Amino acid sequence: MPVRKLLSGLIGGMTPAGRFRHACRLLERADHSVRGFARLGQMAGSGMVAAQYQVACAYLDGIGVPRSPLEGMRWMHRAASAGHVEACFSLALMLLVDPPGQDGADSLLPTAWPEGIDAWPDPVAATHWAGQAARAGLPDAQALYGYLLATGPESVRDPEAAGIWCARAAQAGCPQGDLALAVNHLCAPDQPPGSNPGAVAALLRAAESGLPTAQYMLGLLHERGWGLSPDAAEAEKWYARAAAGGVRPAQARYGVMLLRNGRGNSRAIMAAETWLRRAALAGDREAAALLGDLHACGKAALPGDHEAVTWYRMAAEHDHAVACRMLALLYIQGRGVASDPDQARDWLQRAAVLGDVAAMTDLAATLLDRRDTPPATPAQAAAPLPDFRAMAQAGDPVAAFNLAVSLHRGVGCAADPAQAAMWMERAAEAGVVNAQYWYGRMLLAGEGISASPSQARHWLERAASHGLPEACIAAAQARLEGYGGPRDHAGALAFYHRAAEAGRGEAMFSLGAMYGGGHDVPPDRTQALHWFTRGAQAGNALAQFMLGRYLAQGLAGPVDRAQARHWLAQAVAGGVTAASAELDGMMLADDHAAP
Template sequence: MRKLLSGLLDGMTPAGRFRHACRLLEDEGHSARGFARLGQMAGAGMVAAQYQVARAYLEGSGVPRSPLEGVRWMHRAASAGHVEACFSLALMLLVDPPGQGGADGLLPAMWPDGITAWPDPVAAAGWAGQAARAGLPDAQALYGYLLATGPDSVRNPQEAAAWCARAAQAGCPQGDLALAVTHLSAPDQPPGSDPDAVAALLRAAESGLPTAQYMLGLLNERGWGMARNTAGAEEWYARAAAGGVRPAQARYGVMLLRNGADSPRAIMAAETWLRRAALAGDREAAALLGDLHARGEAALPGDHEAVTWYRMAAEHGHAVACRMLALLYVQGRGVAADPAQARHWLARAAALGDAAAMTDLAATLLPEVSPGTAPPDGVCIDFRPMAQAGDPVAAFNLAVSLHRGMGCAPDHAQAAVWMERAAGAGVVNAQYWYGRMLLAGEGMVASPSQARYWLERAASHGLPEACIAAAQIRLEGHGGPRDHAGALALYHRAAAAGRAEAMFSLGAMYGGGHDVAPDRAQALHWFTQGAQAGNAPAQFMLGRYLARGLAGPVDMAQARYWFAQAAGQGVAAARAALAGMAVADGHNA
């Protein structure tokens, strides 16, 4: 009898009809009928029904999804004082409008009256405050958070702490998180210095809030308010990463790459988490993925993958990724070699403050600049203010600009002054340039001994160009004694860095005529390496070795091929060798 009376009352009272319509909406087979009944009640002014209609439109439950209608009904319910609607509208106003970018995206003209902008944290604070004062703990946590971190017009640290505490006392994990954030973001105290804030963060993390888990990972990793605990940080990052927190995914990926005694590197797992973070827009994760592929450390390394990830990070303003992408364009790794693209990305990196990119930019731009003209691609950086302020990299770039006359008349004397400053400050490229200028007497009296000193300093850092120049000086005995063994070692360093002219020089040294034991097998090897790298003299010498069988069997077909390659690059002796072979072929015929 009681069940029968309850059913009759449900059908007779507005509250009963509302409950019945909500049950129908939740039933997939009857959701459209439930929405239709709720719509009638909402239109008649029932505020609770208006809130449910708003949710249905936003979720596409019982009716085709319509963010515009959802916002209109949510705003109507909130304006009537519905607590959950106020809270929901506050949350919505903190992110982009529902449906933005799609066919049903909201336009300003369609926003309900009273909403003038979107996102609007100020308006969000107003709606959250209304719901908070009505006693909703989640709204109290949100309101406290906005009072602590929102725009200046709503910020109130004292009120923020009070509202966060009320939410936390009500058992709301978001209240604990907001309470922790208000303390941790305070400018007048170091992170983690408030034990109550750390305790609140721990409660929020243990309750399952991913953001709190990420923040607790940071405290553990950096030793804020607690002893540094790498294992604990990794555990909290893992939990937050699984909860979808992008920075946690990136940090967890980084920690998986660390190679500790108790935690060997987990490359594939690290890549998985870094990839998730990168695809969600984390530029550091994208740059790190580029590094893994460029260095061949990824599970399945590939230069094309390195280009993809570096480009993603670079487009998000990552300076080092811009420089690394430029380097791949220079080397033609994973992408066709393209000097213009290399300059473009170096310019981006330099504009973002990357000192190494500024050095590389000068080195790539200036060789193409005629004295007194502007650089290509419209790139023009004024290095003088930074140089005068003591920046050694800027001093180097200013020196190169003055030497080459980038946008001005060349001034070798001033170039020498700035180049010496940069070289003395340890800029390796400047040491190489200053050595060359001393050798040629550009802007100063020539000094072979000083040139040798600076070139060898640059070579000691592995700069390939400096290794080649220093090797040549040692071979010829400029500025000091001849040292063919030392020159050989320097050529090896440059060849290992991929310099084809060094490969040719190694072949020449091993071929004889130097204070190095002749080794024609080694000579053939290095001439082959240089030839394949496109060095014309190496191609000619390889053709000669193959034609004469100087280090193995005669191979006239291959000799003819390499002579032709060298001749195509303008080597007259190669053209003569080809002509001689043609004459010999005619006599043999």
Template sequence: MYKLLSRWREGFSAQGRLQRAMGWLEHEGRAPQGFALLGRLAQEGMVAAQYQVARAYLEGWGAPRSPAEGVRWMHRAATANHAEACFAMALMLLVDPPDGKGADGLLPASLPAGIELWPDPVAATGWAQRAASLGLPDAQALYGYLLACGPDSVRDPEAARQWCARAAQAGCPQGDLGLAVAHLAAEVPGTDPDAVAALNRAAQGGLPTAQYMLGLLHERGWGTARDTGQAALWYGRAAEQGVRPAQARYGALLLHDRADGPRNLLMAETWLRRAALGGDREAAALLGDLHARGEAAIPADHEAVAWYRMAAGHGHALACRMLAVLYQQGRGVAADPDLARAWLERAAELGDVTAMSDLAATLLAGRAEQAATPPARVDFEPAAQAGDPVAMFNLAVSLHEGVGRPVDRVAAAMWMERAARAGVVNAAYWHGRMLLEGDGVATDSAQARQWLEQAATLGLPEACLAAAQLRLEGQGGPRDHAGALALYHKAAAAGRAEAMFSLGALYGGGHDIPPDRAQALRWFLQAAEAGHALAQMMAGRYLARGLAGRVDVSQARHWLEHALAQGLEAARADYAQLAGG
């Protein structure tokens, strides 16, 4: 009888009515009744009911979904210091309002007092602080995270560590994750063992973000031995839980052999596809590579085009350049030089150095050749005026060559210098050559040498050749044959036959380096194989006269004949002497 009376009394208490309303809300047939009872309790001032009404409106439980009403009731409960409501306000203010319509998606009358911006990370931090102070571990973790990585006006690294530690001590995996993030935000990744340990705990606790971050540490060897097997393990766990970057990294790792197993192209393609369809541009570009190289499960050029286009749409420079190649070659699409050119321009705008070189070459070719379909004219000036270094370079080339606008060498020199100073490698080379030749600017061999050597340092073969010649001749600075030798070696490694010939000449003697005839013959032969006429003559001469220690009349005749076939009359005397002998 006592228990019966207790249950009867509880049914009329506020808490009992709340429990009954929540019970009805969970049953589809009685959900409207449950919501109606919640509404009466909320109107009477019951804070817990206000929170539940907010949730019901936001989720559409027992009533039509209404984000505006949900926000209004959540704000009311949070203002009354309901911990979960404060936490919910913090989470909501970190992202777009419900329905993703931005602040304009809510009626102005629906925005509670004090909410003027949305999203508003500063206001979110304030609500997270209230919820954290009320003892909610998840809110303590969020507050610590915002103190570590939020807007500058709220950052407090020491307080961030303290709040995340409190959440972690309460058994909240998000606290360990926040603690790791707080450490990593202030340190070189992986250098703090406490951060790595916290990340391990969060990952073991099942948090996918922590699993992804732990995979990253293992892949890159931050704070732990580099271990692609462990990286793949953690990436895989995070990928299974839908973390898009983890899906992309997992797929990329599966493309290569690892300590824990061989490459798995089929599985790699599966995960890369998931990540790409979720908007990951690197995954889309890798899928394009798989199809373009014929390594996909069912390779197809049209698939390569589709994936590259997806990555290009997200600003992936290399994907843009690969699209240009496919349109140029007519692979997977009809050949279209104009579209090839357009994608090449886009790649160059995004900073692809190879595309910059290719685009400059097409600008020159477009001027020198009369194509059936003229290349599209692109006005680079607006982007150049806005400060885009690649556009500055392309505008300079256009002005220099008269492509799409009248020739103006002075303006070309001005824009070329700007592009060079902004770090465009090709522009540094062009600027150096223009200074050397007085092309649109006063001749200055010292400055020219400086710019050409800068471009050479960055690996441009043409710049290596030009800078080596200046060192060889002592133009714009002191003679430096050893330095020239090093630059010629760099250009030769890039396959430049002129550099190979110059190495042969330098090693042949008469310069400020010890002669080495065997090395000279080796380089002459390499340049001869590459079709360099003078090198063919010198290779023939060396082999005919035994200048490097060995005589080979047959090979000498072979190379001299090749030199003559290219019109090099200087080889005729050597050939005649060989024939007469």
């Protein structure tokens, strides 16, 4: 008798339970999984509940059959409805998370839920199914049921029952039960965190058993002294373990503690950034905002304004008020992005709506800067400017800056140059970069204060060190002319580079002029042509004029008279009178050269 026929006869003579076990073994083998699934599918269709559960798992995992969340949910619901304990528990877990493929990775997303499923996720239905599995004696389900009774929607909450079910799971040796006990205590509104020694002991057991969420919570208790003596070293240890386990808040807290305890150590900063990045990329807005701070303040391992913009934007898009304000300031200063007052005002508006008081005052300053521009909406026209004096007198440096602007321009109050200079100095001393620039300009012009070229240069360069484009240009000019200190053409060149990289066309023109010769830096006409080209493309009329000259005369490459005429014409339109004569000369030469 052939072997295949013999095996077929033996399998055919098996009991249903034997055939089920054999099909499961086939499913586990990669080379026979399709056959195993086919046999389980037949049994599931005939009503075998255990097979229905296995078919559901196969569809969800894509074993022996193409992955399908819809079919997985349908068979899981069928098995759970028939009383399969593990299916009830699995269905509860499934209903607590978003459907697979919410990120667009799964093209088999259901357009309609299986019969009996009204929504997904559905914490109320999840509580029902967890309860069925819990009453059947499954410890993990008891822990989940207790957790949902403690923290779920109001319609299912029952703190007393939550404690009972969490205790049952814990008594059965289930770490999740210990965790649920601790969570139930921490969520209780009438008990200070950590005040229940039993809950703290349960949390410790859950953490030591390897549950990352419990490890994170234990780190919190150690850090904040909830039921335990404050212990930063223990907190850091537990945060580290939870961070390695993928707990996003733990990654953020661990990064913060590494920064705090590293005291500027470069290796600690790099490790901290690594964990903060993981948390931020997983959606932690506080971590993203902190990364923005590190880069904006130059404390990151490799600081960069573009990085600061990226992280602040990530936090701001998750409604982090301070990140919205900081992103606006970068747009104002042109750090990491081209200077854009409209973008700055939009982000300040968002920060103000989120309740950031400093953003409200910054927003007022941007409105002051645009006092001659008609308001975009009637609401903007009707909006009164806030009274900055009280906040400034209370020590708010941004309010001091805004008050100084108001007094300087006589907007919302009588102009008072001396008072404006006094408040601007206070804001500058407190580190407000825009105030440092403004105060430098006041000292240059002697507005409300005796002119002091050396002090003006000092404040302009402080503002320029933060990358404020206007300050970079003014500081470069002071160094170029030796105003308020010795001439320093190399230093001027560096400041012009910062302003140019922020998109300022006048700085691009100045770089072209410096590289073109006649300054205490090595001439480089290739660089001059590069910066004149960038300045011309940015709309600077003088750069357009010089680019036309370079192209007409071939000063840094081949002659291109057509392009030269184009840029000279642009310069003429921009008001450069010398360009008109240059253009006329070119046209006259072309006429003489014509046959």
